[in-house]
Amino acid sequence: MERTATSLDTTTLPLGADKVARAIDSLGGDSSVARLLNLTAWAVSKWRRRLPERRVLWLAERTAWKFTPHQLSPELYPHPDDGLPVELRGSSRADRESAAATSVA
Template structure:
């Protein structure tokens, strides 16, 4: 699994390990959730990191055909807000 430096290096410009460490208490920023989950091979889900914006366990996970649905749902029939 990625350490603080490894997670920070996923972003451009890279984030310091201290900045990533702050996420432990403040929460992962909404715009970074999917990138962190993808980097962990989806072993950590958006629901685990931010249940406030991904309330269902399957929200934000990649659809069976590929990339993550950025609207927080895997339901293709749901309209974006």
């Protein structure tokens, strides 16, 4: 049986929650992210439901901007370029990945 979201359904995730989970997983999961910040894995696991505002830019930057602040928290960063470094504004995801690869090399 398929569940559908209703106004009373408390399991509905906020916008961007799927991207937050993917960003955390791309960094090695809850435990890996927790070690980077000296937090518990349990604390980071809660981000999958609600990413703290102060962690949005940190998470976007750690993923080399593969996940933008707009993707991670569209309510806080409503425009696709919001929160991005100036040199990445107006660029596509492929452009951001290319820029990240050249800055690492």
